[in-house]
Amino acid sequence: MAAPKGRDDDVRLMAALVTFGVTSMILMAVMLLAPVVKVGPSEGELAPDFSAQAYSGGEWEDFRLSDLFNKSWAPGGDGDWIVVQYIDTDCPYCWSEGEMMSQLHSQWNQEVTFVTVVVELGIQGHDSSREEVEAFRDKTPYDGCITNSNCADRPGNPHSWIYIDDLNTRTSGDWELPGTPFAALLQPDGIVAWNPQQSGNHPEGEEMEGALQRLVGGT
Amino acid sequence: MALDAPLMIFIAGLAIASAGGLKASRTDGEEGTKGMIDSGLVFSVIGLMSSGWTYAIHNSLLDSGESSMCASEGLVQCGSVIGDPEWNNLFGIPWGITGLLSFSLLFFLFLSLRMDMHAKWAESFTSYSLLAGLAGVPFVAFLIFVELTQVEGAPHICPFCTVAHLSLIGFLVAAHALRGRKQSGMWA
Numbered sequence: 001m002a003a004p005k006g007r008d009d010d011v012r013l014m015a016a017l018v019t020f021g022v023t024s025m026i027l028m029a030v031m032l033l034a035p036v037v038k039v040g041p042s043e044g045e046l047a048p049d050f051s052a053q054a055y056s057g058g059e060w061e062d063f064r065l066s067d068l069f070n071k072s073w074a075p076g077g078d079g080d081w082i083v084v085q086y087i088d089t090d091c092p093y094c095w096s097e098g099e100m101m102s103q104l105h106s107q108w109n110q111e112v113t114f115v116t117v118v119v120e121l122g123i124q125g126h127d128s129s130r131e132e133v134e135a136f137r138d139k140t141p142y143d144g145c146i147t148n149s150n151c152a153d154r155p156g157n158p159h160s161w162i163y164i165d166d167l168n169t170r171t172s173g174d175w176e177l178p179g180t181p182f183a184a185l186l187q188p189d190g191i192v193a194w195n196p197q198q199s200g201n202h203p204e205g206e207e208m209e210g211a212l213q214r215l216v217g218g219t
Numbered sequence: 220m221a222l223d224a225p226l227m228i229f230i231a232g233l234a235i236a237s238a239g240g241l242k243a244s245r246t247d248g249e250e251g252t253k254g255m256i257d258s259g260l261v262f263s264v265i266g267l268m269s270s271g272w273t274y275a276i277h278n279s280l281l282d283s284g285e286s287s288m289c290a291s292e293g294l295v296q297c298g299s300v301i302g303d304p305e306w307n308n309l310f311g312i313p314w315g316i317t318g319l320l321s322f323s324l325l326f327f328l329f330l331s332l333r334m335d336m337h338a339k340w341a342e343s344f345t346s347y348s349l350l351a352g353l354a355g356v357p358f359v360a361f362l363i364f365v366e367l368t369q370v371e372g373a374p375h376i377c378p379f380c381t382v383a384h385l386s387l388i389g390f391l392v393a394a395h396a397l398r399g400r401k402q403s404g405m406w407a
Contacts, residue, residue: 006338015331022264023323026271030315033288034278046281049304051371062371066304071284174311 041175043195047084047186048174052117053165055134063164068113069190079188080113081216083208086175086182088119089136090126094181095146095154098136102156104209111216112185114161119169121180128167137163185211225288229269229382233389236261240393249407252336252400259329259348259393266322266386273379274315276301289379300377303370314362318383324351325390332397337407345398352391359384 038045047065054063065084073079085101087094105114116137120128125147135142135151139158145151166172175182178197185194185208194202194211203210236258243254272288279286280302291298301307301314309317328348332341363384367374400406 006341007335011334011338012331012340015327015334018330019323019327022326023267023319026267026319030271030275030278034275034282034286036278037281039281051303051305064304064371066284069284071282170305 039174041184041192041195041197043192043198043201045192047082047184047190047192048171049190050164050166050171050174052171055130055137055163055165056161057138060130060165063162065115066190068115070188071190073188075187077188081111081188081193081212082186082190083108083112083114083212084175084184084186085114085116086119086172086177086180087116087136088121088126088180089128089132089145089151090123090147091121091180092146095149097181098154098159099156100209102159104212105159105161106157108212108216109161112212114159115164116159116161117164117166117171119172119177119180120167121169130165130167133163133165133167183208185215225272226378226382229265229272229379232261232265232268233382233385236265236386236389240389240396244396247405249336252397252406253333255393255396255400256329256333256336259390259397260326260333262386262389262393263322263326263329266383266390267319267326269379269382269386270315270318270322272315273297273301273377273383274313274319276379277307277313277315289377294374295376295378297377297379299370299372299375300366300380306365306370314380317358321351321355322383322386325387329390329393341406342401345394345401348394349391349398352387352394355387356391359387 039048041048049064049066051062051064053060068080068082070079083104087097101114118128118133120126127144132142132144132151134140136145136154137159139152139154142151143149145154183196184192187193193215196208199206203214206214239254239261240258243251243258245251246254276286276288276297279288280298285291286297289297291302307313325348328344328351332344335341362380366376366380
């Protein structure tokens with residue numbers, strides 16, 4: 001007896017169409033149940049979340065950015081805004097910005113939570129460590145900030161806010177980090193409100209201080 | 220509880236697919252082969268649906284920080300697994316989407332076989348199905364490792380993720396059985 005013969009037409013196209021239809025229906029159901037949330041560093045997007053070790057003067061502890069978010073926040077409502085600043089302790093511009101950050105923090109700390117994420121850029125001589133991060137934040141003696149300076153000489157006051165260890169630059173991709181220093185302002189619900197890379201959306205020449213005045217106000 | 224209903228449906232689907240596969244393995248000829256293909260198809264549909272469900276949980280966790288679609292506390296929960304920003308994606312793509320795309324491929328392969336099991340390409344499609352299923356095994360092993368050791372507060376078990384993992388294993392068993400049938404002349 002001859003072996004059964006297949007159909008004359010090729011069913012694979014029909015199978016592909018059915019597969020596409022089934023997958024699309026499931027995706028549509030998902031969208032109805034829980035719409036996609038756009039995540040990214042651009043204004044209007046939900047800030048990329050991360051979990052890492054954080055230093056705030058004592059032991060290094062677990063930290064998760066989204067724990068700061070108040071999802072029920074509505075414009076005009078209560079809730080802390082969030083400044084996420086990226087630095088490299090060996091970057092001279094980050095060193096200089098230490099003073100401005102001290103000033104911003106002393107002026108806005110009632111309304112704004114500051115978070116500094118420390119990365120180590122892949123540049124020769126940029127070699128950081130947790131000891132260096134601690135010394136940069138606390139302004140304590142340690143040779144190595146901006147490659148060979150003493151961290152105690154950093155401009156500005158000791159910083160009293162959270163510093164995050166991201167020395168392996170794990171979060172920089174999600175944040176599309178253009179370089180350091182970089183700082184973005186988030187609404188209390190975690191939506192990016194101000195990104196310096198989108199200057200076309202802001203009044204001309206606006207820096208972080210202007211953004212805080214315009215968006216947070218009150219101080 | 221509302222959140223238990225989808226899980227019960229998925230578990231029922233896995234049970235039906237397993238029973239169907241078991242019955243097919245004891246049935247000779249074309250009927251048994253069709254039964255085995257059907258079993259794999261049901262496994263792939265359950266995989267598709269559970270992947271979609273985990274993607275919905277992923278979106279709702281991002282949107283509101285919590286999800287009514289799965290528990291967020293205890294050993295068996297989704298919040299610490301699907302909500303973990305470090306482990307809930309593959310190069311930025313949520314695992315739910317990866318699962319949807321992967322199970323779509325498996326579904327397509329078995330659906331093609333079901334629609335024309337005597338086609339010239341049937342033998343190669345049985346091999347592709349087995350290889351595609353095997354390709355998913357390292358990912359399942361990795362995700363189980365992540366659940367049990369890496370996520371915040373580990374160990375945790377995400378039930379909907381586990382349904383997707385079991386769907387892949389079930390599909391793999393069906394694909395292996397089909398290939399055996401093809402090679403031993405028991406196909407039809």
